[in-house]
Amino acid sequence: MNKFVAIVSIVLGMWAQLSFAALEIEITQGIDDARPIAIVPFKWFGSTESPPHNFAEIMSNDLTRSGKFRAVSVEDMPELPTDHRQINFEKWREKGIESLVVGSINEVSNNEYQIQYQLIDLLQDKGQVTDSKNNLFPYLLENKASLVTGQAMRKYAHRVADSVFEHLTGIKGAFDTLIAYVSVDYEDKYPYRLFVADSDGHNPRELRASSYPIMSPTWSPDARRLAYVGFDDGRSAIYIRDFTKPKAEKVAAFQGINGAPSFSPDGNRLALTLSRDGNPEIYVYEINTRNFRRLTEHWAIDTEASWSPDGKSIVFTSDRGGKPQVYRVAANGGKPKRVTYDGNYNASPSYTPDGKKLVLVHRNEQNVFHLAVYDFESKQTQIITETSLDESPSIAPNGSMVIYATVHRDRQVLAAVSTDGRFRVKLPSSTGQIKAPSWSPYLN
Amino acid sequence: MSLKYVWKPVALAISLSVLAGCAGSSNNDGQSNTTDSSVQTANTGGSVDTGVDSTVDMDAIDGQISSIGLDTYSTTSVDGIRDDVLNSLDPSVRNKLTAAQQQEIINKIKEMQRVKAREIFFDFDKYAIKSKFQSVLANHATYLADNPNTRIRLEGHADERGTPEYNIALGEKRAKAIAKIFMSYGVAKSQIEVISFGEERPAVMGHNESAWSKNRRVEIKY
Numbered sequence: 079m080n081k082f083v084a085i086v087s088i089v090l091g092m093w094a095q096l097s098f099a100a101l102e103i104e105i106t107q108g109i110d111d112a113r114p115i116a117i118v119p120f121k122w123f124g125s126t127e128s129p130p131h132n133f134a135e136i137m138s139n140d141l142t143r144s145g146k147f148r149a150v151s152v153e154d155m156p157e158l159p160t161d162h163r164q165i166n167f168e169k170w171r172e173k174g175i176e177s178l179v180v181g182s183i184n185e186v187s188n189n190e191y192q193i194q195y196q197l198i199d200l201l202q203d204k205g206q207v208t209d210s211k212n213n214l215f216p217y218l219l220e221n222k223a224s225l226v227t228g229q230a231m232r233k234y235a236h237r238v239a240d241s242v243f244e245h246l247t248g249i250k251g252a253f254d255t256l257i258a259y260v261s262v263d264y265e266d267k268y269p270y271r272l273f274v275a276d277s278d279g280h281n282p283r284e285l286r287a288s289s290y291p292i293m294s295p296t297w298s299p300d301a302r303r304l305a306y307v308g309f310d311d312g313r314s315a316i317y318i319r320d321f322t323k324p325k326a327e328k329v330a331a332f333q334g335i336n337g338a339p340s341f342s343p344d345g346n347r348l349a350l351t352l353s354r355d356g357n358p359e360i361y362v363y364e365i366n367t368r369n370f371r372r373l374t375e376h377w378a379i380d381t382e383a384s385w386s387p388d389g390k391s392i393v394f395t396s397d398r399g400g401k402p403q404v405y406r407v408a409a410n411g412g413k414p415k416r417v418t419y420d421g422n423y424n425a426s427p428s429y430t431p432d433g434k435k436l437v438l439v440h441r442n443e444q445n446v447f448h449l450a451v452y453d454f455e456s457k458q459t460q461i462i463t464e465t466s467l468d469e470s471p472s473i474a475p476n477g478s479m480v481i482y483a484t485v486h487r488d489r490q491v492l493a494a495v496s497t498d499g500r501f502r503v504k505l506p507s508s509t510g511q512i513k514a515p516s517w518s519p520y521l522n
Numbered sequence: 523m524s525l526k527y528v529w530k531p532v533a534l535a536i537s538l539s540v541l542a543g544c545a546g547s548s549n550n551d552g553q554s555n556t557t558d559s560s561v562q563t564a565n566t567g568g569s570v571d572t573g574v575d576s577t578v579d580m581d582a583i584d585g586q587i588s589s590i591g592l593d594t595y596s597t598t599s600v601d602g603i604r605d606d607v608l609n610s611l612d613p614s615v616r617n618k619l620t621a622a623q624q625q626e627i628i629n630k631i632k633e634m635q636r637v638k639a640r641e642i643f644f645d646f647d648k649y650a651i652k653s654k655f656q657s658v659l660a661n662h663a664t665y666l667a668d669n670p671n672t673r674i675r676l677e678g679h680a681d682e683r684g685t686p687e688y689n690i691a692l693g694e695k696r697a698k699a700i701a702k703i704f705m706s707y708g709v710a711k712s713q714i715e716v717i718s719f720g721e722e723r724p725a726v727m728g729h730n731e732s733a734w735s736k737n738r739r740v741e742i743k744y
Contacts, residue, residue, distance in 0.1 A: 264727075291719060291722035291723065293722065309719075334694060335691060337687055337691075351687065358694065379688065379691040379695065381690070382688060395685070395687075402647070402684070402688055425684060425685045439685050441684075447684065467682060467729060470686065485682075488728075488729060513686075514686065
């Protein structure tokens with residue numbers, strides 16, 4: 079996968095400014111039981127004053143942004159060990175801290191660094207360090223060393239954060255992932271720009287700049303392709319960008335709407351919206367054969383198709399009942415059945431990875447647009463955001479968080495919320511407006 | 523329905539000699555009186571022969587038509603606008619208008635409405651056309667039917683509320699609702715291109731009903 083990221087960086091080239099900034103994470107609602115963790119600054123052995131990246135800070139921000147952890151600041155650390163043998167367990171436990179990451183970065187040659195780290199479970203300590211072999215330390219959950227380049231260091235920090243997250247929660251981490259999004263700046267010659275950035279907003283890479291809108295970026299399940307909607311002279315078209323190729327391929331440019339693409343779980347098909355036959359209808363496009371198969375047939379609006387994780391069903395938005403509601407249809411055709419009944423606006427549905435719920439846009443009784451979670455079993459709809467004008471929800475591959483677009487201080491910004499609604503963060507950008515986020519699948 | 527425009531000084535000056543006492547709408551008596559007296563002064567001191575009426579000054583009526591506000595052109599029928607224009611004339615002038623001149627006034631109102639009124643507005647999450655826009659749409663439709671070589675683009679838009687993909691569909695439904703009306707007047711399908719930008723290209727920035735109401739629109743682009 080390192081190779082894949084390198085290709086993206088080289089081919090896309092441009093390092094633009096417009097990104098949502100990780101260092102400006104604004105936690106609008108924390109969780110009381112977020113677990114205290116300390117990522118001790120990694121000891122630096124090198125020719126410069128500091129390493130290329132602040133490894134511990136990248137990890138701390140990742141873990142804090144998950145809502146499951148509260149990374150303590152350096153000032154609150156009783157000591158700064160770099161190896162488990164230096165730890166005074168009692169001091170940390172007095173601070174209520176449950177786990178600890180310590181490590182070091184060693185510059186072994188030009189642009190090559192050995193990064194060593196250990197994950198310590200402070201609650202498992204018996205206070206008896208007797209041997210240098212890992213398996214004899216019940217508190218030592220991980221002890222690893224790797225060689226990385228300066229360019230790969232941020233990515234490696236995200237991977238270590240993923241590993242720590244998985245050790246402590248049992249859930250695979252989703253920090254080493256990417257977010258695609260669209261920036262809008264009406265003052266710009268090309269107001270609409272499509273970017274792919276790291277999950278913390280760093281390293282934005284520009285894919286397309288246009289005087290016409292860019293919409294609906296969405297990832298293939300292998301994260302090697304991105305489908306999106308562009309407009310040529312005002313006429314919409316669906317593109318697929320394969321990151322191993324230099325240019326995007328236009329796959330649908332019929333008269334009318336070409337929109338709302340969504341990859342099937344096997345990556346071979348694309349559900350999308352076309353109005354070439356008069357009304358916006360859902361179609362399934364077979365990527366290899368380039369064959370379009372129509373799935374819905376109704377004079378009303380049908381759009382925003384999204385696949386179930388098993389690939390057997392497609393949910394979509396339709397106003398065939400008078401107001402936008404979510405419907406479900408078998409992926410190989412059939413009669414759509416209405417899913418949502420709660421409220422008069424439910425749209426933009428997507429399945430959680432376990433297939434048991436839908437995240438969607440829901441208008442409440444005060445006419446405010448929030449994100450909500452619909453549970454197939456209980457048939458209940460639960461609002462999970464407190465922001466307004468919420469749209470474009472996209473679920474992290476581990477199902478823990480949803481990134482979406484909202485309006486904050488008169489600007490469109492990204493925000494994220496845990497799928498249980500208990501943890502909420504804003505991801506403000508430095509300039510312009512940001513919308514249409516799409517969270518990539520796992521990269522490995 | 524009364525006109526919501528005010529007289530332009532230029533139009534007023536030109537019309538003084540012929541449209542005696544016509545200035546201002548009926549709910550503007552104070553100004554009318556002032557104008558009356560100045561007209562009297564002008565007439566007595568000038569070279570106009572009070573015994574012989576001059577011809578109707580169509581230029582002055584043109585000025586009046588071009589000064590009518592956009593809202594009136596967008597939401598008032600051509601006949602309604604004509605009646606308001608005629609009612610604002612002095613009866614002695616109005617009665618002298620020939621049928622051809624009356625038709626000329628109507629044609630000018632139509633043309634001005636077609637040039638000016640190119641946005642049709644909608645209610646939230648609706649693509650039904652409000653009755654107040656029927657006149658302006660009929661006017662565009664008649665023109666297009668009479669000019670089969672003229673092509674237009676109907677650009678559908680939505681406000682920012684709701685989801686971007688649904689709003690693209692909503693914008694297209696709105697534009698197609700207008701295309702359907704045009705075709706019912708005999709406009710050829712090939713004259714019309716329908717495009718939707720959904721919520722992606724707002725006409726007015728802002729996150730309130732004032733902005734939203736102006737963004738839920740179809741733009742008629744010649």
